[in-house]
Amino acid sequence: MAHWLFGEEHEALRRTVRSFVQKELVPHLERWEESQEIPRSVFRRCGELGFFGLKFPEEYGGQGGDYLASAVFKEEVARGGSVGLAGALGVHSGVALPPIFKFGTGEQRRRFLVPGIAGEKVGALAVTEPNAGSDVASIQTTARRDGDSYVLNGSKIFITNGVYADFVLVAAKTDPAAGHRGISLFLVERGTPGFSVGRKLAKAGMLCSDTGYLIFEDCRVPAENLLGEENRGFYLIMDGFQWERLMMALVSVGVAEVALEQAVGYVRSRTQFGQPVARFQAVAHRLVDMATQLEMIRGLTYQALWLFAQGRPCLKEVSMAKLAATEAAHRIAGEALQLHGGYGYMREYPIERIWRDTRVGTIVAGTSEIMREIVAREMELYR
Ligand SMILES: Cc1cc2nc3c(=O)[nH]c(=O)nc-3n(C[C@H](O)[C@H](O)[C@H](O)COP(=O)(O)OP(=O)(O)OC[C@H]3O[C@@H](n4cnc5c(N)ncnc54)[C@H](O)[C@@H]3O)c2cc1C
Incomplete structure (x- = not known):
């Protein structure tokens, strides 16, 4: 019996996602666990079917739906039985994209949100560091303003989608003396000089989902890639x-x-x-x-x-x-x-x-x- 929280449109979506997960994802799970990678085609297919844009407006390629629709997608992917797959798709659509929609400029939305909803670009969020996990305010990665760019130095660990992502939202200190009031978020594209994947981390589970150790060495990021206001990242x-x-x-x-x-x-x-x-x-x-x-x-x-x-x-x-x-x-x-x-x-x-x-x-x-x-x-x- 359907739960009172969800309407008929949510239940119709649930049937669609359930059928997609059983037909197009579940049969391949073991292979992806073995290769420790989810093919790009999975992200593209989810984009094509509109699953990444359920709660985003149509002008960005979204479906204009609500959080309940998005919740149905997350739950049904998990019903496929792989937390790794649910984690990789969830981090992209539910962790990396929402801040770009909420706090991004028109240009940032065009460059990252639109291709993200379409499944053409994959995103990640990098907050955790070797010496800063639960205590987010203690991150040590810095972003120093230099002319019309910021220069990032530091490292990030345990980053979901970190190895294969096209862009990473990176948390860095723009005012190291100000604690949590000195953190900013930056959109860093794969291939930016000074940004490298140190290694793909070996895990106990969620094997199909890639988890990366990321390094930033004098990584120069254009000032227009600052997400939201400076020092408001926390x-x-x-x-x-x-x-x-x-x-x-x-x-x-x-x-x-x-x-x-x-x-x-x-x-x-x-x-x-x-x-x-x-x-x-x-x-x-x-x-x-x-x-x-x-x-x-x-x-x-x-x-x-x-x-x-x-x-x-x-x-x-x-x-x-x-x-x-x-x-x-x-x-x-x-x-x-x-x-x-x-x-x-x-x-x-x-x-x-x-x-x-x-x-x-x-x-x-x-x-x-x-x-x-x-x-x-x-x-x-x-x-
Ligand atoms: C598979 C995987 C994927 C991840 N993906 C991402 C990602 O995409 N992006 C990202 O930024 N991070 C990611 N993380 C990191 C994750 O968010 C952190 O591991 C988590 O926040 C805990 O930080 P920590 O590992 O440094 O542990 P610590 O913070 O060092 O904690 C160690 C232990 O101390 C306990 N502890 C700490 N502080 C307190 C307190 N105040 N009171 C009581 N107990 C406390 C903790 O609960 C824990 O048991 C991922 C981690 C894993 C394992």
């Missing part, structure tokens, strides 16, 4: 975090649903002691608990999404949804793997990848500890 990053965290919660709901389906399918077909293992009460009750957890995180996530889509204050609700959904998704995936017995630990069963992939949820886009910290402050516990 606020742009924080603004984007809300949607990014909601996306993580939606992806967790989608992938937890697949994990549960996989577990139910397996225990129904696996016979031990002369009967399907699904008929053992201990197994059935475990599945009930997993299904209950899934509906709990769906409820919390949709509630936060509804508030967000209405433009209402929702810092506490989004942080709670991100916290609960990412933790529950990995727990559900672990339970599902357990119910597969030894086969669950083998690479040929998707649950093995889902379990590895879901581990990342409590780390990216603000760790679980940081989510608890935000909620504690929202609850005024330290007053």
Whole structure:
């Protein structure tokens, strides 16, 4: 049954995306995991089908829809069972493009947003550094103004799409003495002299999604590539975090649903002691608990999404949804793997990848500890 939050147009979109994911993405997942790369054609196809522009105006090639439409896309891609794929497509369309739409100049929108929506250019956001993760204000990369350009020096780590992206939104200190009030965001194009990919990082999961270590050495970026106002970058990053965290919660709901389906399918077909293992009460009750957890995180996530889509204050609700959904998704995936017995630990069963992939949820886009910290402050516990 459709959830009350979504209208008929959202449900129609859901059917379209679901069919696309099953037909055009799922059959190739294992190959992309092996090659550790998602082909460009996937981004182009999503652009062609209008999936990257769901919430952007038509004048930029978008569909003029709303955040709920975009949420449907994120959740349905995740229902394909790959957090790596959901992460790569989600970072491009839900993390790199929105700040360009919200804070970019007409020219920046033309150069980056329009080809980004079309899937012709892929974007990334580079904030994290070897010595600055949760503490965004402590980044050390600098951008010094020199005539009509800025000169960037520093490095970025763990950057999704960082290896193959055509452009990267890079956070750098334009006023190093001013803490979080001295950060700016720059659009840096691939091929800009002084910008290089140090290496592609090897990960525990999300293998198809590329994660890069990026280096900036006297990298000269034209002043017109400054995104938004100078020294306002921290606020742009924080603004984007809300949607990014909601996306993580939606992806967790989608992938937890697949994990549960996989577990139910397996225990129904696996016979031990002369009967399907699904008929053992201990197994059935475990599945009930997993299904209950899934509906709990769906409820919390949709509630936060509804508030967000209405433009209402929702810092506490989004942080709670991100916290609960990412933790529950990995727990559900672990339970599902357990119910597969030894086969669950083998690479040929998707649950093995889902379990590895879901581990990342409590780390990216603000760790679980940081989510608890935000909620504690929202609850005024330290007053
Ligand atoms: C696969 C992957 C993809 C990523 N993609 C991107 C990307 O595209 N762009 C980007 O900029 N970054 C990206 N990141 C980085 C990610 O956002 C950071 O890893 C995350 O913010 C945590 O930072 P850190 O790893 O430096 O850990 P740290 O901040 O060093 O934290 C270490 C531990 O200390 C805890 N901790 C830190 N501060 C506190 C506190 N105040 N209270 C309690 N506990 C605390 C943390 O929760 C954690 O458990 C990615 C990371 C991964 C793994």
